[in-house]
Amino acid sequence: MNINLLKLDFKNIRDFRELTIPLFKEKDVNTPFHISLIQMPNGTGKTTAINLLRSIVCGEILEKEIVLSYQPTRYKCDEGYFGVLLIIDRDLYSLGMHFDYRNGVMKYETSRPKEVGGGKSFSYDLPPYIRNVMTKNFTRLFVFDGEFSENILDNKKTEAETSIKFLYFLDRLELLKIKADTLLENKRKSTKDTKVHTQQGLTKLETEEKKLKQTLVDLNKQLKKFKEESVSTSQEIEDLEKKNDELLSENETIQAEFIEFTTKISSLENDIRNGTNIILNILRTPSQFSLKMNDKLKNLSENMSKLKLPRSVSSEFFKELSDEDECICGRPILNDSIKKKILEKAEQYLAADHITTTNCIKGSIRNMDDYKELSNLRDNLYSYINEKQQLIQAKDLLKLRLDEKDQEKAEKIKQEIIRLSSNLVDLNLYIQSLETKNSAFQEEFSLNEYENINLCQKKLIEKRKRLDEASDTVNFSNGVSLFKKMMDNIISSSIDKIKEDLISKSNTRISQLMGNKDVVLEKIEGCIYVDGKKGVSQGQSLAVAYAFLSTLFEDSPHKVPFIVDSPVGSLDLKVRREVSDLIPKLFAQLIVFIISSERNGFVEGIGKYEDVQFLTIYKDERETGSIAFHTDKKFFMQFHSENEEVQV
Template sequence: MKVRITGWRAKNLRGYLRDIEIDLSSQPKRWTLLQMPNGTGKTTTMRLFRDALTGATLSSAEVNSLKADDTVEHGMFELSLMIDDEPWRVEMSFDFRTGRCEYSTTSVGIRSGGNKPGRLPTVLRDTLQKGITELFVFDGELAAEIIELGAKRADNSIRALYKLDSFGELERDIDAQVKKRRNNAASISAATTKNSIDRFTRELEEAETTLAHLQRDERKLQSGRIEAEKAIAELESKIGELSSQQEKYSDELAEINQQILQDKSAISELTAHSTELFRSPPLFHDTVRERLDSLGGTMQKLKLPRTMSEEFFLQLADDANHSCICGRELGPVERETIRKNAKEFLGHDQIAVVNQMKLALRDSGQSGETLGNALEQLRTARDRLQMAEQRKLRIEDELEEAGLTEIGEFKDEKSKISFRLESLLEALDKLAGDHFDFSDIAWKSNIPACKREVKARQRKRDTAAGTYEFIQKTEALKALVKSVESNAITRLRRRIKSSTNKNLEDILANEQLRVASIDGSLRLTTDDLELKTSVSEGQKLAVSYAFLTALLAEAPHRFPFIVDSPAVSLDVEIRRTVGELIPPLFEQMIIFVISSEREGFAETFFSRGDENVEFITISIDPVTGRPAQKKGQKDFRSFHTNLGGSV
């Protein structure tokens, strides 16, 4: 889908929206800059854009907050669009007496043309849902949410834009089919069977309720863990800053910090690599590899599996022809003999499995790194990390003894939080760790055990209802859906992280800030800090631009990018970089600016050519309260206001 905004108009609304019409034409220029004073309705316009696109339901208070003054009874806002080269208009009519908002849409489609009451069609609103619209109609609060530790905003943005939520809908559809099957089975069962189903259902509900409570406790513990880890990271940052200020130790600390980052990265990679080797029998141990190689050779020597399948002979015996493919006449005795001997051969599905075994066994003899080698490298990396951390602690102790008492205070506070973190981790392990040695009654206090109990009780109930086989197939399908979803989000995170960091290299050329991972939020890092938890407002905005451009650049749909005051918290040099790098990534940008943003940011558009840029300047007459609109670069350059505030 390709969406373009071609204009908007409003009457009797606050700020410049009292009586205004902005016409960008059916073929809008690539970039539109609207310069307005603070307090004249930029934020209100952004909000109306989002409401018109998503068809949001407004409360009476929200409707009445839009009116120009107490004398007006009605108002309207109309947004003009081109959606896949088809013109659309969405009108919001406001009744300030009742506090109601009603929608109507106009289009010229063959089947859907004309003016109709209601919002955009469902198929369009599904694509323009709130989570997506907030990305290209940029909400200033989004910048903080995207990099907030523990938040899910970055992940939710990826899921919304790439429609990964549809996997969840598919799982719910599968569950609905299961429920329907169970209900149908229960409704036609005999009384005794139905009693069994009811009893097993009550037992299952007990286990499911217990599981829900345990998972709620896990969420609380995880939240406490995240807060503790964040606090420890901030204290380590403070200790590091104080330590690095001491000239005697600055070089050594920089070397140690670099070593710690490298060792932690190596441990992470080697742990994942060891897990892969553990799952590969030929690489587990040389003896296992030799035995598998021997089995593969035996299967090759015996020509297993046989090339003919059981189905071939059964089909031959049931064929209506009276003769075999060799020309011999087939009678009842011959056909029965063929059926009997067919069982000596493998079925089609069995042949496929055995062939896969042969292929795997053929490759098992290939040489490669064994698990033992990988574990030895992992052990070495852990030893290096421990030594580096001990060196760092020694320097901190020396600085504390030399009179830097703040370090001691930070270390004491860190020790207390670390103790609390250990308790949280211990509680999490007991709650969520998979301890197979737990007794049968442990399912009431351990999530994996409780899940096994739920599964066992589900099997009893489903077997009683005669739906167990159906349930098994649906569970396999749900597992496949989850696997596809997990792989999709992992690949998208990796790709968007790489593009975001590439953008940051250009936007923040003099800083080391980059994205370490996308795990719900954006986790930031530098060469000196493994986890950067404190960033300025300008850095938040720069990271958000880098992330959003990476996210939207390869999106399945083409949207305009609409932003309010994009550079107000950036310094002039970064403004200039953002103004040069971001606009070319979008086919349409609508940018609301104030006069102070001309320097550094808006001035980068002055040389892009009048055929590509629309300059619009809007001011409010202080006497009449009516807006005045001027187009062109000359008025845009000379406009200046001392008004303050925001709407």
């Protein structure tokens, strides 16, 4: 930021009826003089000008008492105005204070260039980055009152640290912290579903995910175990059945019957299989599915023939016809409305392709066979099933003809088979519960993720997704915390380092100004602390203030004008020369309000610089409220204000 003052305007302020103090060069109105020396006798309004400047740059709202204190006393008027023309980074701003003396109130007015919003606004409306820093205390550092230099040593009135932050751009690092918070907030909003944003929540999710993972491992182990058990149980049953058969087949008295039964059962099983397939194959033909279905299709076939469906005329016929000049009946197709009518007709007819499908359907049911009863086949199948059942029972009864010992054995085998079969049913149900993907089955048995592998996998995927999202957010949140912590450390460590530099540079400067080391800048802690071996005089504190301020502003990328009232009042001649030599080097724009008694020692030093204007302003007693204004250097140098007389 680079601020320069180009002009001060007064209207009906104390003794100023109308006064403009130009600070720009005639040749280039947007460039200020490097140095403007404004000589004004005490009582002319120097303090008024300084106070107004300090208020206007920071947008201070003045109280009634202060507003009224600016009202001219020597003549009557109701309104006053104080304004400045500023150039900030190449943009012109006009800032004004309107005073309403009747009501004791004031209001601001800002005119801005088009490029930065343009127009006029009836408020203090400098760019936000300037408004934010222009506090009353900050303005005291560059709108400076030499007579009150002790203020800079007063911890209530200076803001050394805040000023360092601003002048060295460290306040922008605070802005980075805010931006990081915004990023985090957006991230949280975008992962609203997860709702887990804390380390604690994340740990909980991780525990849940771990538990599910373990469950999945356990369920798979169980499945494997049940499957093995199922295979071995089936094998056992098979072995037992074989054993049972052996028991019967090896017994001579029942051997023949046993073999007969077994063969018959096997042949019946064949018959059952065949019968089933025959019925199934017949049912696969819709017209043979049932009498009702056969009737229905016959009806449809008859209807289609009766109604001449599909009609031999296709929609294409009408479409083609609509393009002809003459209808098939010989009448001419004269206009679009007739064409439209014909095309409407087309929509009511099947297209040629449609007709093909319809003809296939029609053909499939045209010469349909009559329905053949399946009752015989059904009854045969049923009798095979019954017969098989009876044979199995008969085979089972054979064991009654075994001797007692073998009978016992057979009974034991039977009981064991029953037991194992029941186990097998249970095992298969367990297996199915574990591995089924069928949602109807899962619902029927109210299975959950701790009982079914498929549900567990789904839950795990879901949980992982949430976990990924959450850990992303939580990690980012931790990153933001670290980032902010680093920023804080960098800011405070930068301030410390810059303070060290400021102190050592300032002290070099102090000894240069004073020619001794009687006064030393000790530390900057909110304000600056000075260690004076023999106490600190007013002159010494002024020198310290110059040394500190010049160092503070020298290295900052921000450039502000330095405005000073009574710059060397309490300094001795030697220090005055040093100050006048030093200050112009450090500021791009220097505005000095001075009284004639301060010229000695100070103006001579300044005189070495080229880009200087000499203004003399004093009350012209010949006319009330009239102010005399001179720009002549010679006049400036010879002016004596103490007796307020003009000496030419």
